[in-house]
Amino acid sequence: MTLERGNAFTPVASATMIWPWTTSVLGGAAGGALFFLLNLGAGALTSGLTAAVIFFALIGGVGGVMRKKADRRGRRYAATYPFRYAAVPAAVGGAGYAIVSYASGILAAPIAGLFGALFGGLLVAAAIWVTVGLIAMVVGNKNA
Template sequence: MTLERGNSLMPVHAATLMWPTGIATGAGAVAGALSFLLALPAVTIAGPIGTAIFWFALVGGGVALLGGKGDRRARRWAGQYPWRFAGGPAVLAGIGITLASLFSMGFFGAVVTGVASAAVIWVVLGIIGMVAGNKAA
């Protein structure tokens, strides 16, 4: 796959080339564990899994945009097209949150939750990429 302008798969590809798996996994695990402990009397699992997926995508995307590691071409592309880059983690998190909350909320509730979470991640990562994206990478 080439890293060119107009490539439709570039957001996901750029995210995977720059993704800080250790930091993102740690953030997701801590957020999910804290959410599970706060919801312990109810013993629900869908909420903590959704929280873990949300923070995994948000922290991973933010560190990928702000960090200096990863492929320089992918960082430059993400700096030039921050809203396209933000779409990759947002869509993946939205799908994951929808699937995690499908059985506890029903179909419509899960879809609304997934779309709302994806929109929040997209806006936050898009603003981070616009303001502090590494355009000169």
């Protein structure tokens, strides 16, 4: 995929070019560990993993538009189309949340666990989409 002027630039390319991978992995690990320690007992592992996925997506999406070292074309795209850009972190966070929730609930109720995990994943994706989109809309124009 060439990135010269005039070619289509997708949200996936924008998000992967400006995504701060190290920061988002460390932030996800720290958030997951904190939630694991706060919820020791039943469901602590699930709580920690879902929090890690959510923090990974949020820090990656927001950090991409706030970083000065990110690719200028990606930052410009995120500033021009903030909610298109926010769709990628939302999809990552929502899918990760749904997968972890379903994997943890598969032993209890396989069918109800599937619909609950999908609904929870959609809610998480919507929250991440709105959060990252609003931050990209406000901050993105200043950094582009």
